[in-house]
Amino acid sequence: MxxxxxxxxxxxxxxxxxxxxxxxxxxxDNGTGKSTVxxxxxxxxxxxxxxxxxxxxxxxxxCTRWQTLATQLFELEIFGNNGDYKxxxxxxxxxxxxxxxxxxxxxxxxxxxxxELGEVQLFRDNxxxxxxxxxxxxxxxxxxxxxxxxxIDS
Numbered sequence: 164m165x166x167x168x169x170x171x172x173x174x175x176x177x178x179x180x181x182x183x184x185x186x187x188x189x190x191x192d193n194g195t196g197k198s199t200v201x202x203x204x205x206x207x208x209x210x211x212x213x214x215x216x217x218x219x220x221x222x223x224x225x226c227t228r229w230q231t232l233a234t235q236l237f238e239l240e241i242f243g244n245n246g247d248y249k250x251x252x253x254x255x256x257x258x259x260x261x262x263x264x265x266x267x268x269x270x271x272x273x274x275x276x277x278x279e280l281g282e283v284q285l286f287r288d289n290x291x292x293x294x295x296x297x298x299x300x301x302x303x304x305x306x307x308x309x310x311x312x313x314x315i316d317s
Contacts, residue, residue: 164183164185164243165183165240166241166247167180167181167182167238167240168239169237169238170199170200170236171236171237172230172236173225173226173227174199174202174227175199176199176200177227177230179196181200203237206221207239207252210303211250211305211306212306213303213307216302217254217262217302217303218260218261218262221235221254221261222261223256223258223261233257234254234264235254236251236252236253237252237254238251238252246270246271247270247271247272249268249272250266250267251266251269253265260301262300263300263303264279265278265279265280266303266304267279268305274286276304281297281298281300282297283297283298
């Protein structure tokens, strides 16, 4: 179950946090960001499924127009497997391209994986440091599940 969504620097949403329950109703005037919330969820889903690279999903023109920030931040908190997952994604834009600044996954406040500055850091079941390797700045690490499992086991 989705518990929390955080969005910063996406269209009209700046430092936006939405806490969710099992049933929710979003109400508001036109132009207040209701559809934008669902658009962000769709974009994150497309990205983490590995269907598209970051520049195909998150466009520079989706940044908030009245700011000069080049980084978009997204966080999801999800309850599942009797615990809380937290997914963090930062997208960095410049005139020529977009790339993943960082992507992190946590379970019950313990790290599962981190991708920062082009390098993946994996963690073992006891949360000690595992393997590290370089990875493509334009893709999500999450669809690489089999590769990750193999790296942790070695």
